[in-house]
């Protein structure tokens with residue numbers, strides 16, 4: 001196959017355009033991205049050679065080499081790592097195969113059209129982890145030559161970052177990948193430095209990639225003639241390539257010697273994030289079973305946090321040797337946003353993913369990581385100097401963390417301790433459960449909550465009336481996961497979670513007296529028959545003060561929101577009938593009883609029963625099955641009152 005011209009996939013093209021016209025203040029980061037890719041490629045070839053003894057790959061001198069050519073205005077980042085096949089080049093470089101890409105691009109466009117801040121746009125772009133494409137921030141043409149380890153013959157890829165790229169055979173390509181950037185003119189005003197100057201390159205490597213464990217070699221200039229800033233001693237013998245990174249694993253260095261900036265750069269390397277981490281967590285164990293971990297909480301949720309393909313887990317090293325990315329066995333799914341590295345000293349180098357799941361050491365490490373993450377969250381939450389970090393964390397990752405209430409029973413309480421929930425106490429700020437308990441008035445002995453689709457609907461639902469009257473705070477739970485965990489978590493600090501929309505409530509108020517109850521028995525029986533298709537029963541209510549009616553479920557029943565969620569997923573859950581509760585002191589209910597007692601055969605009784613049921617649905621923010629029938633019945637009733 002000779003030269004082929006191929007169009008970039010539409011999303012890739014859009015993203016490239018954004019990169020090219022990028023307003024990133026720091027264009028230097030392209031180098032970090034390329035070095036990071038090379039480092040990954042070296043990790044991969046070492047692992048591949050280890051796992052497949054027949055692989056014809058050269059792993060004798062794995063390294064990254066940088067070279068510049070000031071005259072030609074190029075800079076090249078090369079590695080002798082895993083490389084790519086022709087098909088991989090097309091699939092990995094020409095397309096973006098991440099779920100959520102379309103939505104994020106749409107958000108970006110909106111942000112731009114709305115004149116959003118440059119930082120906001122940059123943060124959005126950063127969520128893509130644009131890696132290789134960042135080359136086009138500094139280059140107007142990029143050439144990549146690559147050969148997959150263990151295969152013959154390579155390919156050359158080239159593009160100006162416009163609509164298409166070319167792929168050509170490169171029979172003599174060495175193992176690995178070499179990326180050459182044909183640099184745009186220097187433009188200091190636009191923070192576009194002269195990346196063909198070795199000194200500039202060296203400084204950037206020191207700043208961003210010092211910890212990379214592979215040697216990064218800087219080739220000497222072939223023309224030592226006066227390069228601005230580079231000490232050229234013409235009498236000296238031709239210099240050897242020089243290793244310019246210190247190669248020290250951050251997690252193995254004493255904590256006091258590692259700067260925040262170094263942690264931040266390392267975080268960017270492992271996470272592909274462009275921002276700083278929100279929190280850095282270190283832990284280590286010595287003795288018979290030794291390991292170190294360096295974990296990070298990101299500042300922003302990745303776009304695919306709630307997609308199935310969301311990568312999870314931290315990197316696993318064994319005695320400084322990279323073993324695998326995304327090691328799921330080390331981190332439970334609900335902590336999938338945690339990034340970082342675990343370096344275990346006593347594992348076998350050729351441990352597989354399957355074996356890892358059962359390895360006792362790994363299970364122990366995982367247990368400790370989880371506890372440490374949760375205790376870190378607790379410190380963030382109770383930090384006396386402010387809870388901004390915790391607040392950011394909760395906004396970004398609270399939804400994911402709450403999944404742990406279902407999947408990690410052992411840590412249920414520790415998770416509850418670091419959760420926050422919107423509540424009726426303060427519309428602007430969610431509350432912790434501890435704070436809720438502290439505010440509980442005398443006489444309240446449960447944690448009350450309501451689940452539903454929006455805060456507004458819950459706040460105005462009739463179910464809330466008696467609680468408001470009593471001054472009891474109610475948690476307003478509107479995330480999908482809330483519908484599920486509330487049934488799985490019995491209590492917090494001995495206080496039960498009680499739904500205000502399910503079961504009978506007894507707020508210790510005045511009971512409906514026996515006479516009233518008796519007076520209503522016949523009507524309740526009749527309404528239960530009339531509404532048999534819609535409700536389980538009709539009874540008098542203890543929870544209404546202002547409204548005439550409301551619907552309540554039984555504890556453990558599917559809630560209306562859950563039913564809807566199942567339907568949205570294409571399932572057909574059994575329809576759950578609820579109980580209709582009437583407020584015996586409401587004029588409408590009193591009037592209905594009078595009408596019923598006057599003439600039990602009056603057809604308007606049944607019509608009113610249906611209207612009451614519809615009203616109860618509407619008041620809680622629900623949807624009527626037949627809105628037109630409801631409206632027809634309502635206009636009939638209204639017309640009758642005017643006649």
Ligand SMILES: Nc1ncnc2c1ncn2[C@@H]1O[C@H](COP(=O)(O)OP(=O)(O)OP(=O)(O)O)[C@@H](O)[C@H]1O
Pocket residue numbers: 033037038041079081082083084092093128129130131132133176177271272
């Ligand atoms: N030097 C390289 N050697 C081998 N494969 C590479 C190299 N550079 C890039 N690739 C392949 O191309 C893919 C895309 O690279 P790119 O930099 O765009 O994104 P990424 O590194 O996967 O992650 P992110 O998009 O989060 O930065 C990589 O995942 C890798 O498979």
